[in-house]
Each structure stands twice: as C-alpha cells, then as structure tokens.
Amino acid sequence: MNTDTPVPTPTISRLCADGTMIELLYDADLAITSLAVCRPSGKVSIETQVDLSTGERLVSYAPTNNLFTSGCVLLPSEVGTFDDKAELLEQVRAFIHHYVDLSPLYEDIAAHYVLLTWVHDAFNELPYLRFRGDFGTGKTRALLAIGSISYKPFFASGASTVSPIFHILDEFGGTLILDEADLRFSDATADLSKILNNGNMKGLPVLRTMTNRNRELNPRAFKVFGPKIVGMRESFADRALESRFLTENTGGRPLRPDISIYLPDAMKTDAQALRNQLLAWRFAARHTVGIDPNRLIAGVSPRANQITLPLLSLIDDGDLRDRIAAELVAEEARVSSERASIPDIAVLAAITEAAAVSPTAHIAVADIARRVSRKNSGSFENSFTPKAVGSIVRTKLRLPTVKSNGVYVIPNTARPAIAALATRHGLSADATDSTNATARGFVARSAKNARGA
Structure with missing residues (x-):
C-alpha cells in the first residue's frame, strides 16, 4: 500500500x-x-x-511572496458576483473612463480587451494593446488603470532585468504590463522583442540557454503566450511585430478636465472589486467562448484578421464591430501607403503594372527599371539599374529571373506569385499610379544620396 504523502505544488492557476x-x-x-x-x-x-486524480496536490502560494505584497502581480481577493456580461462590460468601461482619457472607440476596445485577458487561454492567437506617445501623455496611467483589472497582471518595464520576466510569465502566465517597451541598444530590448514576437500565439515558447547543477548545457523553453499591454514612445522597426498591436496614440488632444492628474487610492479598491467580478465571469464564460469565423473583416489582410478575431468574437455589439473594422481598413491603407516608400514595393508596383500591360509576355527586368525610373521622373536612372532591380526581384521579392533572347526576364510562370505578392501588399494594376506617387519622395532621396555618395 502506498502511503506516500503527495508533494505540494504551489499553484497560481490551473485548468x-x-x-x-x-x-x-x-x-x-x-x-x-x-x-x-x-x-x-x-x-x-x-x-x-486541491488533490487531483493524478496524485498531485495543489496548494496556494505563500501570502508573503514579494510579487503579491509589492503589487507586482495583482490577483482577485475573492470570487465576486456575475450576472450579465453587458452589465459587467459597462462597469469595466466606466472604470476605464473614470481614470484614463482615451478616444471613444479605443475605450470600447480596451474594455473588451480586459474581458479577453480573462479568457485568453480559450484562443490560439491574441492581439496586444498599445499606448504610443511622448512622455507626459498618459501612457503609464493607462497601463496602471487598465492593467489593474486585467487577468493576473504582471507589471514590468523595458528597463527591468529580463530574466524574472521570462520566469514569471512561464510560471504565472497572465497579462504582461510593459512600460517603456522601446528602450533601445540593449540586450534587454532584444529579449523583450522575443517575448512580444512569440507571445501572441500558443505553442511558440522562447528558448534560453541555461545550465544544470552539474554545469551541463540544458536549454529551457519558456512559455510567453498571453495578453500584453504595452506603453512606448515610438514604433518597432519590425513590421511583423508592429502588426500585433491595437494602438492608441496618446497626447493628441487636451486632457479631459474630469481626469485627476494623480491616481487616487480609490482606484485600487475599485480595481480589486472588478477583478473579483471578472474572476466570476471567467468561471462562467471560459468554456463557452471561442473564435467566431463569421466576424472576419473583409478588406484587411489575413494577419489583421488573425490578430483581431479573438477580440471581435467577444464583442456582441455589431455597430462596434463595424467601427473597429472601418478603423482597421483605414490603418491597413495607411500602412500600405507607408510601405510604398520601400524600394521593394516600388519595384513590385512596376512589375504589377508591366504584367497588366502585357498579360501574356515575359516581363523584362530592364522594362521594370525603366518604369520605376519614369514613375519617379528619372530619379532612379543611376541608382536603380536593371542589375539592381534584378537583385531586388530575386533576393527581396523571391521571384525568378531567366535569360531570354539575351536579356533577363521574369518568366510567365511567375505570374501567380506576382499576383499573390501584389495582393499581399495591397497593389493592383489600377493602384500602381497612386502607389508610385507615394513612393516618389523616397525615390528622389535615394537617387540624391546615391549621387552624393
């Protein structure tokens, strides 16, 4: 007969x-x-x-743990009452409105994002919430207020030592509240980028080099999946990372006169009561929520739909979903316009135009170079030679080139790939004129710099 007493496992949450x-x-x-x-x-x-059927015994963490006593990690104090999702959502929205000055649409987004944090593990992908602006524009206030009612919020900073962030996320999960996320030129920034790049999708842990007690190499995979609320002054250079954020630009209007310039003590009490209610909502809703594919947005990229669909699946208000969709479509148009100033996109626009003009012929690399130059008043004449364009076609756009009748061309067999690239980057034969017009400023600067060099 086995009389061994189970070894207690300190537990913060378990499904x-x-x-x-x-x-x-x-x-x-x-x-x-x-x-x-x-x-x-x-x-x-x-x-x-709690004794599990597996023989494991779960016990609570000690109340003296510094993560709790310092307020670094916030938890419910009891299971509150929950009757109606719409009523709870209105309480969350009122809390945010009382302490933070946000645009009306983003206030609604933030309120639903709080609910998403409490059931985030029902989804495989997540968006991040971001406040971007200069110092003194309310970023930190937003992080503190919205973070305080999120699921197991863990407050950190871009200046923090990164090692405990990995360990706490791996052990506790929950919502990472990260201030000053764009601190530059440090190893910590690189590690934080790994957390943000991998943390919006299940099954993408971050490997870190560790050694065991015998000094043997023993890499460990840290789980970093979960909601994240971020404050930063600028944007990330990585466009793929940028696509993970739902962003509010702070400081664009005068502060509402009813917003206190300091955080009153009442906020902690109000936040505690809401966390208790939100825990009751998690218990009631966790097994009933999930992706609703009927809420995909037409006119945006697959990535945008992938990132926003979990949030949209929780929004019952059809008018609000329509307003969010319109904002996402406008944002994608803005991003596409900015990307048109990249040489790769200028070349792709010329390829798309050439493909439309000659739907059955091979596309000559020299013709692409001429089109790029002509669209930009000849500014590319010296810097974007056929050789340079050919290099972009092969290495950046990953399109093949072959020699035909003594000149290099993109073969007809590449047209499906061209069409896929054009769709991905928001280009069409009709759109190339406007796209290249947007790129013209960059083209002129590039040619000027090339001549100066």
Missing part, C-alpha cells in the same frame, strides 16, 4: 483536464492566500489545497 478551473486568491488586508475552485458543474468553493 484541469476535466474542466475544473483553479485560481489563486490573495487578500492583502488579511494577508492570506487560498484557491478558488470551479468544478465542471459550476460549483465554486474556496480551498486550502
């Missing part, structure tokens, strides 16, 4: 195979922790330990 949900509670006033347990039947109990 069991049978659907049982376990969440850590921390009461700062009483200095105690406990486990809130929601059974598949919906029955909720508060327990000091």
Whole structure:
C-alpha cells in the first residue's frame, strides 16, 4: 500500500483536464492566500489545497511572496458576483473612463480587451494593446488603470532585468504590463522583442540557454503566450511585430478636465472589486467562448484578421464591430501607403503594372527599371539599374529571373506569385499610379544620396 504523502505544488492557476478551473486568491488586508475552485458543474468553493486524480496536490502560494505584497502581480481577493456580461462590460468601461482619457472607440476596445485577458487561454492567437506617445501623455496611467483589472497582471518595464520576466510569465502566465517597451541598444530590448514576437500565439515558447547543477548545457523553453499591454514612445522597426498591436496614440488632444492628474487610492479598491467580478465571469464564460469565423473583416489582410478575431468574437455589439473594422481598413491603407516608400514595393508596383500591360509576355527586368525610373521622373536612372532591380526581384521579392533572347526576364510562370505578392501588399494594376506617387519622395532621396555618395 502506498502511503506516500503527495508533494505540494504551489499553484497560481490551473485548468484541469476535466474542466475544473483553479485560481489563486490573495487578500492583502488579511494577508492570506487560498484557491478558488470551479468544478465542471459550476460549483465554486474556496480551498486550502486541491488533490487531483493524478496524485498531485495543489496548494496556494505563500501570502508573503514579494510579487503579491509589492503589487507586482495583482490577483482577485475573492470570487465576486456575475450576472450579465453587458452589465459587467459597462462597469469595466466606466472604470476605464473614470481614470484614463482615451478616444471613444479605443475605450470600447480596451474594455473588451480586459474581458479577453480573462479568457485568453480559450484562443490560439491574441492581439496586444498599445499606448504610443511622448512622455507626459498618459501612457503609464493607462497601463496602471487598465492593467489593474486585467487577468493576473504582471507589471514590468523595458528597463527591468529580463530574466524574472521570462520566469514569471512561464510560471504565472497572465497579462504582461510593459512600460517603456522601446528602450533601445540593449540586450534587454532584444529579449523583450522575443517575448512580444512569440507571445501572441500558443505553442511558440522562447528558448534560453541555461545550465544544470552539474554545469551541463540544458536549454529551457519558456512559455510567453498571453495578453500584453504595452506603453512606448515610438514604433518597432519590425513590421511583423508592429502588426500585433491595437494602438492608441496618446497626447493628441487636451486632457479631459474630469481626469485627476494623480491616481487616487480609490482606484485600487475599485480595481480589486472588478477583478473579483471578472474572476466570476471567467468561471462562467471560459468554456463557452471561442473564435467566431463569421466576424472576419473583409478588406484587411489575413494577419489583421488573425490578430483581431479573438477580440471581435467577444464583442456582441455589431455597430462596434463595424467601427473597429472601418478603423482597421483605414490603418491597413495607411500602412500600405507607408510601405510604398520601400524600394521593394516600388519595384513590385512596376512589375504589377508591366504584367497588366502585357498579360501574356515575359516581363523584362530592364522594362521594370525603366518604369520605376519614369514613375519617379528619372530619379532612379543611376541608382536603380536593371542589375539592381534584378537583385531586388530575386533576393527581396523571391521571384525568378531567366535569360531570354539575351536579356533577363521574369518568366510567365511567375505570374501567380506576382499576383499573390501584389495582393499581399495591397497593389493592383489600377493602384500602381497612386502607389508610385507615394513612393516618389523616397525615390528622389535615394537617387540624391546615391549621387552624393
């Protein structure tokens, strides 16, 4: 007979195979922790330990843990009451409106994002929430207020040591609240970028080099998936990383007169009460939410749909979904316009135009170079030779070139790939004139710099 006592496992949350949900509670006033347990039947109990059928015994973290006593990680103190999602959402929106000055649309987005954080593990991809602007424009206030009612918020900074961020995300999960995320020229910034690049999709841990007690190399995979709310002054250079954010640009209008310039103590009390209610909502909704493919947005890229669909799946208001869709379409148009100032896109626009003019012929690289130059008043004449264009075609656009009748061409067999690239970058034969007009300023500067060199 096995009389071994199970080894206790300190637990902050657990979703069991049978659907049982376990969440850590921390009461700062009483200095105690406990486990809130929601059974598949919906029955909720508060327990000091939970014995699983696997033989594992789950216990709560110690209430003296510095992560809790310092406020670095915030938790519910009890399981609150939840009756109606719309009513809870209105309370979340009112809390945000009281403490943070946001545009009306983004206020609605932020309120729904808070709900998303509490059920984020029901989805495979997630967007990030971002506040971008100069110092003194309310970024940190937004992070503190919205973060305080998110699921297991963990407050960090771009200046923080990165190692504990990896360990806490891996052990606790929850919502990373990251201020000053765009600090530059440091190893910490590179590691934070890995967290942001990998953390919006399940199954993409970050590998870090570690050694065991015998000094043997023992790399470890850190789980970094989860919602993230970020404050930064500028944008990331990585366009793929930029596509993960739903962004509010701060400081674009005068501060609302009813917004306090300091955070009152009441915010902590209000946030605690909301976290308790939101935990009750997680227990009620976690097994019923999921992706609704009917809420895909026409006219935006697959990436934009992939990132925003979890949020849209939680939004019941059709008018709000339409307003978010219109904003995303406008944002994609803006991004496409900016990308037109990149040489690769200028060349692709010329290829697309040439393909439309001669739908059956091979596309000569020299003709592409002439079109790029002509669209830009000849500014590319010296800097974008057929040889330079051929290099962009092969190395940047990944299109083949072959020699035909003594000249290099893009063969007809590449037309499906050209069409796919044009669609991906928002180009068409009709759009090439406007696209190249947008690129003209960059072209002129490039040629001028080339002549100066």
